[in-house]
Amino acid sequence: MALIVQKYGGTSVGSTERIKSVASRVARFHRQGHQVVVVVSAMSGETNRLIALAREVSPHPDPRELDVMVSTGEQVSIALLAMALMELGVGARSYTGAQVRILTDSAHTKARILSIDEDRIRRDLGQGNVVVVAGFQGVDEAGNITTLGRGGSDTTGVALAAALSADECQIYTDVDGVYTTDPRIVPEARRLRTITFEEMLEMASLGSKVLQIRSVEFAGKYKVRLRVLSSFEEGGEGTLITFEDDENMEQAIISGIAFNLDEAKITVEDVPDRPGIAYQILGPIGDANIDVDMIIQNVGHDGLTDFSCTVHRNDFGKAMKILREQVAPHIGARNVSGDDKIAKVSVVGVGMRSHVGIASKMFRTLAEEGINIQMISTSEIKISVVIEEKYMELAVRVLHQAFDLERAPG
Amino acid sequence: MALIVQKYGGTSVGSTERIKSVASRVARFHRQGHQVVVVVSAMSGETNRLIALAREVSPHPDPRELDVMVSTGEQVSIALLAMALMELGVGARSYTGAQVRILTDSAHTKARILSIDEDRIRRDLGQGNVVVVAGFQGVDEAGNITTLGRGGSDTTGVALAAALSADECQIYTDVDGVYTTDPRIVPEARRLRTITFEEMLEMASLGSKVLQIRSVEFAGKYKVRLRVLSSFEEGGEGTLITFEDDENMEQAIISGIAFNLDEAKITVEDVPDRPGIAYQILGPIGDANIDVDMIIQNVGHDGLTDFSCTVHRNDFGKAMKILREQVAPHIGARNVSGDDKIAKVSVVGVGMRSHVGIASKMFRTLAEEGINIQMISTSEIKISVVIEEKYMELAVRVLHQAFDLERAPG
Numbered sequence: 168m169a170l171i172v173q174k175y176g177g178t179s180v181g182s183t184e185r186i187k188s189v190a191s192r193v194a195r196f197h198r199q200g201h202q203v204v205v206v207v208s209a210m211s212g213e214t215n216r217l218i219a220l221a222r223e224v225s226p227h228p229d230p231r232e233l234d235v236m237v238s239t240g241e242q243v244s245i246a247l248l249a250m251a252l253m254e255l256g257v258g259a260r261s262y263t264g265a266q267v268r269i270l271t272d273s274a275h276t277k278a279r280i281l282s283i284d285e286d287r288i289r290r291d292l293g294q295g296n297v298v299v300v301a302g303f304q305g306v307d308e309a310g311n312i313t314t315l316g317r318g319g320s321d322t323t324g325v326a327l328a329a330a331l332s333a334d335e336c337q338i339y340t341d342v343d344g345v346y347t348t349d350p351r352i353v354p355e356a357r358r359l360r361t362i363t364f365e366e367m368l369e370m371a372s373l374g375s376k377v378l379q380i381r382s383v384e385f386a387g388k389y390k391v392r393l394r395v396l397s398s399f400e401e402g403g404e405g406t407l408i409t410f411e412d413d414e415n416m417e418q419a420i421i422s423g424i425a426f427n428l429d430e431a432k433i434t435v436e437d438v439p440d441r442p443g444i445a446y447q448i449l450g451p452i453g454d455a456n457i458d459v460d461m462i463i464q465n466v467g468h469d470g471l472t473d474f475s476c477t478v479h480r481n482d483f484g485k486a487m488k489i490l491r492e493q494v495a496p497h498i499g500a501r502n503v504s505g506d507d508k509i510a511k512v513s514v515v516g517v518g519m520r521s522h523v524g525i526a527s528k529m530f531r532t533l534a535e536e537g538i539n540i541q542m543i544s545t546s547e548i549k550i551s552v553v554i555e556e557k558y559m560e561l562a563v564r565v566l567h568q569a570f571d572l573e574r575a576p577g
Numbered sequence: 578m579a580l581i582v583q584k585y586g587g588t589s590v591g592s593t594e595r596i597k598s599v600a601s602r603v604a605r606f607h608r609q610g611h612q613v614v615v616v617v618s619a620m621s622g623e624t625n626r627l628i629a630l631a632r633e634v635s636p637h638p639d640p641r642e643l644d645v646m647v648s649t650g651e652q653v654s655i656a657l658l659a660m661a662l663m664e665l666g667v668g669a670r671s672y673t674g675a676q677v678r679i680l681t682d683s684a685h686t687k688a689r690i691l692s693i694d695e696d697r698i699r700r701d702l703g704q705g706n707v708v709v710v711a712g713f714q715g716v717d718e719a720g721n722i723t724t725l726g727r728g729g730s731d732t733t734g735v736a737l738a739a740a741l742s743a744d745e746c747q748i749y750t751d752v753d754g755v756y757t758t759d760p761r762i763v764p765e766a767r768r769l770r771t772i773t774f775e776e777m778l779e780m781a782s783l784g785s786k787v788l789q790i791r792s793v794e795f796a797g798k799y800k801v802r803l804r805v806l807s808s809f810e811e812g813g814e815g816t817l818i819t820f821e822d823d824e825n826m827e828q829a830i831i832s833g834i835a836f837n838l839d840e841a842k843i844t845v846e847d848v849p850d851r852p853g854i855a856y857q858i859l860g861p862i863g864d865a866n867i868d869v870d871m872i873i874q875n876v877g878h879d880g881l882t883d884f885s886c887t888v889h890r891n892d893f894g895k896a897m898k899i900l901r902e903q904v905a906p907h908i909g910a911r912n913v914s915g916d917d918k919i920a921k922v923s924v925v926g927v928g929m930r931s932h933v934g935i936a937s938k939m940f941r942t943l944a945e946e947g948i949n950i951q952m953i954s955t956s957e958i959k960i961s962v963v964i965e966e967k968y969m970e971l972a973v974r975v976l977h978q979a980f981d982l983e984r985a986p987g
Binding site for chain 2: 183186187217220221223224225228229231232233235236238239242243245246247249250251253254260261263265266287310312
C-alpha cells in the first residue's frame, strides 16, 4: 500500500465526462489499497472565463479580489470530483486550499507556499477516504485567499506530496511523458523512462512545457518522487523524474534536445573593456523589467569587447531602444545590433559532466549541415547555441540522430 | 453616520452592468459618511447552473460537496462587487462566509446560523472600507462550507445586522416594498410605509414572497430594523418592518390581504368524536412527510364530527389515499372528501386585536358577492377563509376595498 498524490490539469477535468473518467482511475488506485490524494485544476476555460468577467468590471482588477474570484474554479472541480468518486462508492472529501491551510505568502496571483497542515488529510486518509484538494490556491497568514499563479496546481501536488511524505506524486497531463525532443519535429523522438530533476529544469525552461518549473524545483528540494503521465491513456508508466543518486537511472549521456523560438539576440559592439561595463549595460535593461536569458562577453582586444545577450522577443524593441539611446552613447559603444530571427537549441544531459567531447560533437554536427553558430552558452548539464531561426528544425533533427536519442540506452 | 447592512439578490447582481450599478449605489451611501456592509447573492442563474453541473456527475449529489460547489456562486459576486467599488475609488474588501466565520450548524444545504465573528468586519469598516460578504453561506465547527438554503442571503444580511448592531438592514429586491395586496390583482394596491414583523410573517407565509420567512423571524428576535427596497429604482423609501411598540407605526387596523392557491382541502366525515381522534388522523399524514396548514374540527353532535385540514396541492393525492385507505376504515369514519380547487384568502393586521367586527365585516363582504366560505381559521392578527378557487380574485378585490386599503391611514 502506498500513499500517492495525483494531480490532474484543466483538460483532464474539462467536462463532467472527463471528471467521471478521472474518478474511475482514482477509484482503481483506491481499490488496489493505495491511499490517494488528488489535486485538481479548474475545468479548462473556467479560469479565463472568470478573468474576463472580472475585466468587465475592472480593467485592472484588484489582485486580492481576483484571487477570491479565480479560486472558485478549482473549488467547483474538487466538489465535482468528490461527488463522482462517491457515485462510484468511494468515500471522498474535498478541501479548498484554505481548508487544509496551504499557507502562502501574501503575493496575490503569484503566491508561494510556505507550509501545509496535513493533519486533516491524514485523518481522512486513515478513515479510508480519497482526499481531493484544490490546486493553485492557498491562504495567507491573515486568512486571505491567494493563488499561486498559472500552472500552480503542479506545485500544490508536489507540496502536498512533500508534506505527506508521499511515495509518489503523479502529474497527469495531455502528454504521456517527457520526450527526447518534440515529436512533432522529430517523429523518432522517444519517451524517457527517467529524467533527472536538473535535466527536467533545463528542459522545462528551454520550452518543454510539461511541468511548471517551480514544481520541479520544489520536488527536487523536498526529494519528492515525481512522475509525468497521460490522463488519456491507461497503463502507461510515463516519465519518472529522479535524483542523480538513484540506482535505476538510465545511463544516457544526453537526455534530450530542447529548443526555443521566443528569444532575440542583441549585441553591443566595441564596448570599452573595463570593470563595471556589464552592469552599465544590463542595469537599464533590468530597470525596465526586461528579463535577460543568455549573457556572453568574450575576452577583449585593443581595450574593446563585444557584449551580447538574449531577451524575450516581446521585449526586443524596447531593449534595443534602451541600449541604443541610453546605454551606447553613455558608455561609448560603437554600435548596437540585434536579431529576432534566431533559435536557441540545447543538448541537455547530466551525463555530459563526465563525458568530454559532447560540445565538439554538437558543433561538428551542426557544421556538417552548414548551420552557423552565433552564440554559445554552457552550464554543467547543457550546451545551448543560438542559430538562425530557419535552421531550428534541421538542427534538432540532426542532433537527435547524432546523439542516438531514438534508441533507449542499453 | 449610520452603520447600514445592504443585501442585494441574484437579479440585482445578475450581470456585470448590474453589479456596477449596485456599486454606484453603495458608493453613494459610503460618500454620505455611512459605514456599509453589503451582502450579495450569486448572479441570477448561477446557482442553478452549478446544481445542473453537479447533477451531471451525480443524480443525488453529496450535500457537503454540493455546498462546496454552490457556495462559489456568491464568492464570484463578492469579488466582482469589491472590484467594481474599487473602480469607483471606494476601498472595499470581500469575505466568504467562512472568512468572517459565519458559524452554522452542519445541516448541509439548509444550515442555520449560530454566530458571526464581527471583529474583522468592524476593523475594515473602521479603516473606511466597504465590506462585501457572501450571502447564503457559512462554515461549521469543523471548517466545512455550509449553505443556508434558498433565499438564505436575506438571513445572512439580517444576522450580520444583528451581530453588528446595525442601524438598518436594507433588503434590495425587484419590488419596491410590501403592498397591501398583489398589484396584479388589485391595481389600487398601495405600498405600505411600515408593516410589523408579525404581519410580515403572516403575509410572507401566505404568499407575499418578498422576504424569506426565516430572515424576518431572525430580525424580530434580534430587533433588527429591516427595510425592503427596490434595487432598480432610486430614492424610494420602501417598506420598513417595525416592532409593534414603535412610535411611528401606521395606525391601520388591517395591513393587507394575502392569498394562496397552493392548497387543497380534505374532510374526514362523520368521525367518532372521541379523544385522540385528531392524532389518529394526522399521525399517518405526518409520517408520510406531508405538511398540514389549516386544521379545523367543529363541535360534534350525536357522537360524530367532521375533521378538515388543508395540505399542499402536490401532496393532495397522497394524503387522500392515506386517509381513505388507512385512516377512515381504522377509525370508522363514514367518508373522506377533498377539493383542490380552493383558494385561501386572509386579512392580516395587528390592529384587529383591539377592533371587534373585523371578522363579521369580512364575512359580510364576501356574502354580498355570493362567495361561500368553506373553512375559517383565525390567529391573533389574521383571519383566513377557504373559498372556491374561481372567486379568489374577486374576494381579494372586494376585501381590499371594504377595508379601505387603497387609502393611506391617518
